[in-house]
Amino acid sequence: MKVLIVDDEPSILLSLEFLMKKEGYRVFIARDGDEAFDIIRQEVPDLLILDVMMARVDGYEVCRFVKQSPDYQHCKVIFLSAKSKEKDIQKGLDLGANLYIPKPFSTRELIAKVNELNILPKI
Amino acid sequence: MNSLALVVCSLLYLCLLFGVAYWAENRPQTGRSLVNNPYLYALSISVYCTAWTFYGSVGRAASEGIEYLTAYIGPTVGAPLWWTIQRKIIRICKTQRITSIADFISSRYGKSRLLGVMATVLCVMGAVPYISIQLKAVTTSFAVMTGHSVSGTSASFLSTQALVISLVLALFTILFGTRKLEATERHEGLVTAIAFESVIKLIAFLSIGVFATFFLFNGPADLFTRAAAAPSLARLFTFSSSASTTNWFWYSCLSMMAVLFLPRQFQVAVVENVDEKHLNKAMWLFPLYLFLINLFVLPLMFAGKLMLGPLVDADNYVLSLPLQYGQTNLALLGYIGGFSAATSMIIVETIALSVMISNNVVMPLLVSRPGWLARFDPPSGTPSRRGLVITIRRVTIVGLLLLAYVYYHYVANHFSLVSVGVISFVAVAQFTPAMIGGLFWKRGSRYGAKLGLLMGALIWVYTLIAPSLVTAGLLPDTFISEGPLGLTFLKPYELLGLTGLDPIAHALFWSMFFNIGGYIWGSLNWSQRALDQSQANLFVDVFHFSRTTEQTTPWNGQALTTDLRSLLNTFFGKEATQRALDRYIQRNQLEAGSAYADPRLVAYAEKWLAGAIGTASARILVSSVANEEPLSVDEVIHILKASQELMMVNKKLTRKSAELQQMTQQLSLANERLKQSDEQKDDFVSTVTHEIRTPLTSIRALSEILHDQADMDESMRQEFLSRVIRETERLSRLINQVLDLERYDSGRYHLSTERIAMVDLVAEAVENVAQLARDKQVTLEICPTQAQPFVDGDRDRLMQVLINLLSNAIKFSPADTGHVTVCLTLRDERVNLTVRDNGVGIEPDVQQLIFEKFYQANNQTLRKPKGSGLGLAITKKIIALHYGQITVNSVPGEGAEFTCSLPTCE
Numbered sequence A: 001m002k003v004l005i006v007d008d009e010p011s012i013l014l015s016l017e018f019l020m021k022k023e024g025y026r027v028f029i030a031r032d033g034d035e036a037f038d039i040i041r042q043e044v045p046d047l048l049i050l051d052v053m054m055a056r057v058d059g060y061e062v063c064r065f066v067k068q069s070p071d072y073q074h075c076k077v078i079f080l081s082a083k084s085k086e087k088d089i090q091k092g093l094d095l096g097a098n099l100y101i102p103k104p105f106s107t108r109e110l111i112a113k114v115n116e117l118n119i120l121p122k123i
Numbered sequence B: 001m002n003s004l005a006l007v008v009c010s011l012l013y014l015c016l017l018f019g020v021a022y023w024a025e026n027r028p029q030t031g032r033s034l035v036n037n038p039y040l041y042a043l044s045i046s047v048y049c050t051a052w053t054f055y056g057s058v059g060r061a062a063s064e065g066i067e068y069l070t071a072y073i074g075p076t077v078g079a080p081l082w083w084t085i086q087r088k089i090i091r092i093c094k095t096q097r098i099t100s101i102a103d104f105i106s107s108r109y110g111k112s113r114l115l116g117v118m119a120t121v122l123c124v125m126g127a128v129p130y131i132s133i134q135l136k137a138v139t140t141s142f143a144v145m146t147g148h149s150v151s152g153t154s155a156s157f158l159s160t161q162a163l164v165i166s167l168v169l170a171l172f173t174i175l176f177g178t179r180k181l182e183a184t185e186r187h188e189g190l191v192t193a194i195a196f197e198s199v200i201k202l203i204a205f206l207s208i209g210v211f212a213t214f215f216l217f218n219g220p221a222d223l224f225t226r227a228a229a230a231p232s233l234a235r236l237f238t239f240s241s242s243a244s245t246t247n248w249f250w251y252s253c254l255s256m257m258a259v260l261f262l263p264r265q266f267q268v269a270v271v272e273n274v275d276e277k278h279l280n281k282a283m284w285l286f287p288l289y290l291f292l293i294n295l296f297v298l299p300l301m302f303a304g305k306l307m308l309g310p311l312v313d314a315d316n317y318v319l320s321l322p323l324q325y326g327q328t329n330l331a332l333l334g335y336i337g338g339f340s341a342a343t344s345m346i347i348v349e350t351i352a353l354s355v356m357i358s359n360n361v362v363m364p365l366l367v368s369r370p371g372w373l374a375r376f377d378p379p380s381g382t383p384s385r386r387g388l389v390i391t392i393r394r395v396t397i398v399g400l401l402l403l404a405y406v407y408y409h410y411v412a413n414h415f416s417l418v419s420v421g422v423i424s425f426v427a428v429a430q431f432t433p434a435m436i437g438g439l440f441w442k443r444g445s446r447y448g449a450k451l452g453l454l455m456g457a458l459i460w461v462y463t464l465i466a467p468s469l470v471t472a473g474l475l476p477d478t479f480i481s482e483g484p485l486g487l488t489f490l491k492p493y494e495l496l497g498l499t500g501l502d503p504i505a506h507a508l509f510w511s512m513f514f515n516i517g518g519y520i521w522g523s524l525n526w527s528q529r530a531l532d533q534s535q536a537n538l539f540v541d542v543f544h545f546s547r548t549t550e551q552t553t554p555w556n557g558q559a560l561t562t563d564l565r566s567l568l569n570t571f572f573g574k575e576a577t578q579r580a581l582d583r584y585i586q587r588n589q590l591e592a593g594s595a596y597a598d599p600r601l602v603a604y605a606e607k608w609l610a611g612a613i614g615t616a617s618a619r620i621l622v623s624s625v626a627n628e629e630p631l632s633v634d635e636v637i638h639i640l641k642a643s644q645e646l647m648m649v650n651k652k653l654t655r656k657s658a659e660l661q662q663m664t665q666q667l668s669l670a671n672e673r674l675k676q677s678d679e680q681k682d683d684f685v686s687t688v689t690h691e692i693r694t695p696l697t698s699i700r701a702l703s704e705i706l707h708d709q710a711d712m713d714e715s716m717r718q719e720f721l722s723r724v725i726r727e728t729e730r731l732s733r734l735i736n737q738v739l740d741l742e743r744y745d746s747g748r749y750h751l752s753t754e755r756i757a758m759v760d761l762v763a764e765a766v767e768n769v770a771q772l773a774r775d776k777q778v779t780l781e782i783c784p785t786q787a788q789p790f791v792d793g794d795r796d797r798l799m800q801v802l803i804n805l806l807s808n809a810i811k812f813s814p815a816d817t818g819h820v821t822v823c824l825t826l827r828d829e830r831v832n833l834t835v836r837d838n839g840v841g842i843e844p845d846v847q848q849l850i851f852e853k854f855y856q857a858n859n860q861t862l863r864k865p866k867g868s869g870l871g872l873a874i875t876k877k878i879i880a881l882h883y884g885q886i887t888v889n890s891v892p893g894e895g896a897e898f899t900c901s902l903p904t905c906e
Helices: A010-023 A033-043 A059-068 A086-094 A107-122 B003-026 B038-048 B051-083 B085-096 B101-108 B113-146 B156-177 B188-216 B219-229 B231-237 B242-261 B263-271 B278-294 B297-307 B314-324 B328-367 B370-375 B386-410 B417-429 B432-440 B446-471 B503-525 B530-540 B561-572 B574-587 B599-613 B615-626 B633-708 B714-746 B758-776 B795-812 B871-881
Strands: A002-006 A026-030 A047-050 A076-081 A099-102 B754-757 B779-782 B790-793 B819-827 B830-836 B885-891 B895-903
Touching: A002 A010, A002 A033, A010 A026, A010 A107, A010 B633, A010 B714, A026 A033, A033 A047, A033 A059, A047 A059, A047 A107, A059 A076, A059 A086, A076 A086, A076 A107, A086 A099, A099 A107, A107 B633, B003 B113, B003 B156, B003 B188, B003 B328, B038 B188, B038 B263, B038 B278, B038 B328, B051 B085, B051 B113, B051 B188, B051 B242, B051 B278, B051 B297, B051 B314, B051 B328, B051 B417, B085 B101, B085 B242, B085 B263, B085 B278, B085 B432, B085 B530, B101 B113, B101 B263, B101 B328, B101 B432, B101 B446, B101 B530, B101 B615, B113 B156, B113 B314, B113 B328, B113 B386, B113 B417, B113 B446, B156 B188, B156 B328, B156 B386, B188 B219, B188 B278, B188 B297, B188 B314, B188 B328, B219 B297, B231 B297, B242 B263, B242 B417, B242 B432, B242 B503, B263 B328, B297 B314, B314 B328, B328 B386, B328 B599, B328 B615, B386 B561, B417 B446, B417 B503, B432 B446, B432 B503, B432 B530, B446 B503, B561 B574, B561 B599, B561 B615, B574 B599, B599 B615, B633 B714, B714 B871, B754 B758, B754 B795, B758 B779, B758 B795, B758 B819, B758 B830, B790 B795, B790 B895, B795 B819, B795 B830, B795 B871, B795 B895, B871 B885
Parallel strands: A002 A026, A002 A047, A047 A076, A076 A099, B779 B819
Antiparallel strands: B754 B790, B819 B830, B830 B895, B885 B895
């Protein structure tokens, strides 16, 4: 299982990377949308954990790219954003995201949800 | 010459005159009106030249020398004044429908009936002698032509003849002037006939003058040489004495006034005027006419003196000269000329007087006593007053001519033409104060006019009429020589001991003295009624009112439309009334068919009536139907005040509504701003919470991991813990900045200022960020400077600014090749602090936006690199608190340059 974590906050990247590795995922990290595109094309991750607000290309763009391209139909997307307004959440879900988790989040909850998401299609 | 032939000639001439009038009257229907012509107007004004001029000038010159000229110098000198005086009178008469001088005075002074009567009486008293000398001239010329002896005594034959002439002229005048009742009293035919007569008399006089000068003598040079040779004639060339100069002055003044206010002059120049612009031409044409008709007066006088015996009356030279030399036809022409001069005067004068008498004396008397008026009504059918008015006028004309005949018979026969004429002039001059004052002085009042007119008239009677009765043998001689009852200071020719003036100048002086004095004294000592004031305004300010608006004193009552209509019907007939009222109602868009007449309609009806029966009568008649509650001064003041208050209230309202509108606008603007600032506040709050969430998220995630993962290795644990600390620091920094900004924004922040040496401050700041620069391998440099600028400021805040700018510069500079420079420059009492880097630079379209708080965050989902987004906003606030400005100058890709400009202290 490949997980790509995209965020511009180093502390968040660090903690998410630690958690995902602990769960046994192969973890890739990107600090903005551009970097994310490169990794998506190269590695074709199964799960994206996306921040919304980033320099140059934002999380919504990345999500749209993934969801519209036939190559990445299996890829699941989780938004993890400080933008917690209803319309922001709705926008993320409309773009096809599987989850939208507002910051600050509970690490345990996040892990539980990620696992749940990855188990479901297997069933 | 055969008297029958002469009678036939005279009658034929009268018929010709009537033909001219008839032709002119019926012409307007076919073409342009003849009267609408300045030349005709000027010629009609020349009715001024009567038999006095035609026969009397020569006679006057024979006795007094060139003094006869004063009667023409006055009008000539005064002609330019017409533009101010005559034009104003014309305008007033047109707007007020005034038809005579008595009407004018009555109307001007509060539509006073008494004044109208006084003016009329004075006019009649002045005019009757004047008419009588015309009768005398015609009668005498008739006698001269037929060869009858002319002596001072009144032979019965001549008397009868004069009476017949009077009656014929009365009949003719009636035919001319009173055929119909006109609202404007304009007589086109009459005016044309008068102008025609002016031409005839000029031609006749010039012909005889040319005959005498060039046929009896060899031109003027010959004539004057021979006259100068005769010792008895030499004195006539010059002023007779020093007193004469004074007399000249008074005589000229007299004629100047007379030409304006003689009833006949008023009739032709004002009432018959068609267009004010005609005055322009008349102002020089009329003096020219006077010049021409006087050209041969002296030659004729000298010729008469040299060629005719001393027995011939100088007043008759004009006819005697051609007759003496057998020029019968020329003499006949002269006779017709003289006849023209006399008849034109008689016709115009009696018409003017008859209008005056009927409108200002008889009609007011009748209309104020409805019982009397009713006696003239026909036994059945609707009563018509038209016939009544016309009958009154006809009777008046006959009466006037008979009066003139009586005066001629008893008095005028004993005097020369001019001396009687001049007496009339003095009478008419009495109108001057009331007229001129009425035109230009609003305070001129009824009492003043009455007093002035009365005193002037009394002096005139006492100093001129009474002595003439002495000459006629009706008063004892001692009246003149010793004064009445031996009171010498009352001697009529030397009143109050004034000597050195001839009787006319003397009378003029005293009558004018008392007249003007009475007028002014009366005006200043009695207040005006409301009606007087409004009339005074309408007259004096006539040029300020527009031509179209109705100029009347407002009516203060209600009149039934039917009453008004039936009143007008009786004077103008049903059809004309209907037409006129309908037209007025339509033109002024009044409400038709209402039971009560609009006040404007009432005013119009009054004015219309005034044209036909005079101002005072019209006032009485209309008030009889209008039930007017008299307009008291208090009421007028009340109305004025009310309208003033209304105007003020109106003004206030306008201002208030403008203010309200402005306030509404301001309110909506404020509302807009509030909404905006509310949105900003919203944005700010959401941005702050967002910014706070970011480190909070990190702290929570990191600490949860630390808490849950007991088996973390030590270095990892250390790393996590230090990150938690850093994120906590970041969080508190952010909170501090938000609070700072809030304090600056609300103006609650107070700087603790001190004198700061900028060079030291910069050095300290650079030291503070030196580590940051070294970490990133960025060179940090301070420009060398000689300047030692000082700034009054808050050291900590300015340090905050500097560090913020420097750390931003370092942050955005490329690692290794980065280069940051700080410079201090002094210009115009300001110190410029510049921080320059060679980093990515700032796009031009966002250069102003970066100073806004959370500009980074505001840009939707895209995050600008690094920082809380409050640094520059705070920097800008601090600089502003120091009365400075911060600007940015940047080329993207080449770096940015921030400059703070601060005022120095010396």
